[in-house]
Amino acid sequence: MVKYIENIGRYFIMLSQVFRKPQKKKIFTRTFWREIDDLVLSSFGIVAFISFFVGGVVVIQMALNLENPLIPRTLIGYATRESLVLEFSPTLISIILAGKVGSYITSSIGAMRVTEQIDALAVMGVNSLNHLVLPKIIATVLLYPFLIIFSMFLGIIGGYVAGNLTGLVSSQDFIDGIHKYVVNFHFYYALIKTAVFAFVIATIPAFYGYYVKGGSLEVGRASTKAVVWTSVVIILLNYILTQLLLS
Amino acid sequence: MIVVEDIHKSFGEQHVLKGITTTFEKGKTNLIIGQSGSGKTVFLKCLLGLLIPEEGTISFDGRKTHELDKNGQRQLRSEIGMVFQGSALFDSMTVEENVKFPLEMFTDKTEEEILERVNFVLNRVNLAGANDKYPSEISGGMAKRVAIARAIVNKPKYLFCDEPNSGLDPKTATVIDNLIHEITVEYDITTVINSHDMNSVMEIGDKIVFLKLGDKAWEGSKDTIFTTENEAIVDFVYSSNLFKKVREAQRKGL
Numbered sequence: 001m002v003k004y005i006e007n008i009g010r011y012f013i014m015l016s017q018v019f020r021k022p023q024k025k026k027i028f029t030r031t032f033w034r035e036i037d038d039l040v041l042s043s044f045g046i047v048a049f050i051s052f053f054v055g056g057v058v059v060i061q062m063a064l065n066l067e068n069p070l071i072p073r074t075l076i077g078y079a080t081r082e083s084l085v086l087e088f089s090p091t092l093i094s095i096i097l098a099g100k101v102g103s104y105i106t107s108s109i110g111a112m113r114v115t116e117q118i119d120a121l122a123v124m125g126v127n128s129l130n131h132l133v134l135p136k137i138i139a140t141v142l143l144y145p146f147l148i149i150f151s152m153f154l155g156i157i158g159g160y161v162a163g164n165l166t167g168l169v170s171s172q173d174f175i176d177g178i179h180k181y182v183v184n185f186h187f188y189y190a191l192i193k194t195a196v197f198a199f200v201i202a203t204i205p206a207f208y209g210y211y212v213k214g215g216s217l218e219v220g221r222a223s224t225k226a227v228v229w230t231s232v233v234i235i236l237l238n239y240i241l242t243q244l245l246l247s
Numbered sequence: 248m249i250v251v252e253d254i255h256k257s258f259g260e261q262h263v264l265k266g267i268t269t270t271f272e273k274g275k276t277n278l279i280i281g282q283s284g285s286g287k288t289v290f291l292k293c294l295l296g297l298l299i300p301e302e303g304t305i306s307f308d309g310r311k312t313h314e315l316d317k318n319g320q321r322q323l324r325s326e327i328g329m330v331f332q333g334s335a336l337f338d339s340m341t342v343e344e345n346v347k348f349p350l351e352m353f354t355d356k357t358e359e360e361i362l363e364r365v366n367f368v369l370n371r372v373n374l375a376g377a378n379d380k381y382p383s384e385i386s387g388g389m390a391k392r393v394a395i396a397r398a399i400v401n402k403p404k405y406l407f408c409d410e411p412n413s414g415l416d417p418k419t420a421t422v423i424d425n426l427i428h429e430i431t432v433e434y435d436i437t438t439v440i441n442s443h444d445m446n447s448v449m450e451i452g453d454k455i456v457f458l459k460l461g462d463k464a465w466e467g468s469k470d471t472i473f474t475t476e477n478e479a480i481v482d483f484v485y486s487s488n489l490f491k492k493v494r495e496a497q498r499k500g501l
Contacts, residue, residue, distance in 0.1 A: 024352050116335040123295055123407075124349055125324030 011207050017129040018137065018203075028135060035139040039101050039202075040147060046100060047093055051084075051151040054092075055158030058083055063168035076169045077159070077177020082186070084155040089148045090190040091238050094197035097144070098230040102205040105136060106226040109209030110219035118210070129210065136202040144198035145191045152190070189245045196241060197234050204230045248273050249294065249405065249437055254303030256289055263289045264300065265461040274435045276428050276451045278442055281458035282483065290458065291409055291441045295329065296320070307405065325353050328398030330408040330427075334390040336382040342369070342393050343378035349401045368396040372426060388419035392426070399430055406431065408440040412447055424450045445484065448472060457483065 022028035062076045109132055112118050121128040156178060163169035208226035212218050249271040256264040263286045271277040281287050292298040294305060296312060305312045307323055315323060336345050343365055350361045369375055372392040382390055391411055398406055408427060412420035428451040431438040440447065448455060452469035457480050464479040472484060473493070485491050 027351055111338075115338070116331045116333055117337055119297065120329065120331060120335040120337075122297060123324065123327060123329040124352065125321050126352060 007207075010211065011203070014129055014133075014207055014210065015203065017127060018133045020127055020130045020134075022130060022134065023127060027131075031131070032135040032139060035135045036143060038104070039136060039139050040143045043097060043100060043147060044150070046096070047147055047151050048154050050096060051089065051093065051154040052158035052161075054088060055080065055084060055155030056162030058088070058155070059159035059162045059174070060166060060168060063163065063166075073169055073173040074177035074180060076163070077174040078180045079177075080159045080174075081156060081178050084152050084159075085186055085190050089151040089155060090193040090197065091234065093148060093151050094144075094194065094201065094234050095231050097147075098197075098201050098205075098234060099227050101140070102201055102227045102230045103223045105202065105205035106209040106212075106223040107219055109133075109206055110212040110222050111216075113210060113212050114215055114219060132210070133203065133206045136206060137199060140198035140202045141195050144201075145194045148190065148194045189241075192245065193238065193241050196237055200230055200233050200237065204233060248308055249439065250304075250306040251294070252304045252306075254290075254293060254300040254305065256286075256293055256298060256300045263461050264293065266303070267456075267458070267461075267463050268303075269456050269463060269466060271437050271439050272454065273437045274432060275453035276431050276438045276440060277454040277456070278440050278448060278452045279456050279458060280443055280448060280483070281464075282443065284460075285458040286461040287441045287443075287458055288409065291407060291439070294439060295327065295407060296324070325401065326404040328401070328403035328406045330391065330394045330398050330406070330411050332410045332413050334382070334387075334394040336390055336393055336397070338382050340381075341378065342374065342380050342382070342385070345382070345393060346397045346400050349397065353401060364400060365396075368400045369393075371399075371430075372396045387414050388416075388423065391415065391423050395423075395426060395430070399434065402434065404436055406436050406438040408438070408442075410442055410444075411440060412442065412444045417446060420444065420446060421450060427451065445487070445490065448484075459483075 058080050059076060062079050063073075066073075066075060066079075109118075112132070118128045118132075121131060160171065160174055163174045164171055205223075205226040208222040208229075209219075212222040251267060251269050251271075253266045253268050254264055255262070255266055267290060279287050279290060289298060293300045299313075307326075310319065310323065312320075312323070336342075337348065340348070346365045346368060347361055350356055350364060354361075356364070366375070366378075369377065372395050374389060374392050374396065377385065377389065377393075382393070385393070395411075398408075406427070411423050411427060415423065424447050427438060427440065430436070440451075442448070449469055452472070454468055455466060455472060456463060457465040459479050465475065465477045467475060472480065475481065
């Protein structure tokens with residue numbers, strides 16, 4: 001228990017070092033663009049693939065469970081949109097990104113730690129936390145919301161295609177359902193959640209990578225721990241944010 | 248010149264440095280030698296400011312490290328070059344980008360000036376033409392030379408090297424030793440090398456500080472190390488059969 005409290009304290013101390021003015025704007029900008037490539041652009045493929053097929057599965061399951069003639073078929077489109085916007089895209093895609101991006105962040109920073117690259121930065125007088133972590137935070141917090149909008153869009157397309165291919169819901173019913181009872185705040189809620197989760201995805205794995213001790217085996221262990229704790233924190237924050245923003 | 252006065256460092260119950268006092272002079276290669284576990288690395292980390300000693304003072308040309316404010320610390324760090332045991336090159340950057348990094352971070356030089364300086368130091372360490380290679384594409388000896396180039400690119404006043412020969416064959420190790428020595432004399436900098444390589448001691452040991460269990464057991468130079476009667480250093484230096492034979496031959500006047 002004491003160790004967990006100690007780690008939480010170290011995490012916030014780490015953040016206090018991260019949020020400093022970058023020492024050289026030119027280097028920060030270059031690192032920031034590289035992080036966009038590594039953390040955001042490289043994730044579009046997997047996000048597109050998962051979102052499209054999950055959207056399809058949601059429609060098929062929804063259609064099979066709403067066979068009652070008293071329930072309008074447009075409900076399938078409506079329920080698909082709500083599931084994707086409220087939960088699947090912001091939360092589940094964030095958990096998938098915690099695995100993909102989180103393990104990358106921990107292992108890359110951890111490898112720098114065990115090969116003394118972080119010590120080299122410290123000896124030069126570089127604030128290594130600011131140099132390594134701040135560009136990751138900014139890249140993810142600013143751009144993951146766009147990734148999630150893309151996921152929502154492709155999920156709905158996937159649902160539309162699956163509905164058509166299986167003949168479980170007509171195009172018109174699905175499109176009508178998608179346009180029904182639109183609550184704009186649900187989109188804002190999803191994007192707020194995403195920004196918070198993006199912060200978690202960038203910082204918790206960075207924490208585990210930065211403070212790793214030992215060799216490559218420990219870097220691997222730190223990577224696993226980082227993914228587990230990032231997912232746990234995302235789930236807990238999902239509950240808290242839902243309670244705060246929707247209830 | 249670096250002056251170290253009575254520094255102590257402990258980790259929990261373990262007293263690793265037990266009051267070391269010494270001086271490292273400008274324009275000379277100063278070696279810290281000793282067995283594994285003697286406190287060499289902790290001593291070097293204290294000099295670099297990566298560890299803070301509990302007692303004692305370290306002065307860089309009169310500037311006591313514990314009295315420096317943030318600007319002073321930043322200034323001092325910009326005057327330090329470091330060659331790590333494993334080279335510690337940034338593996339996502341090319342050789343050129345590695346050497347460029349300190350200049351881009353700490354100077355306002357133009358791109359042309361930076362490139363000119365980078366090519367000059369790469370040429371100085373005999374690595375002209377290796378600019379676009381990644382650390383994973385070069386040998387251990389080349390990586391050490393890149394690390395030296397990165398350490399000297401910003402014209403440091405102090406150069407620290409942690410076991411610069413580890414993992415290198417004797418011939419390449421001698422090349423690295425001589426390169427460090429030449430740079431020390433050429434740029435008139437204070438160089439401190441952490442080593443347990445007796446060949447380095449013989450090649451470039453202008454000053455040698457011998458540590459044993461956290462204490463300074465002996466200090467001298469490469470000219471006096473083989474004639475001293477200090478038991479601790481004799482025991483360390485003549486631990487190999489080759490050097491035992493050398494000592495025997497010396498005693499017989501051969």
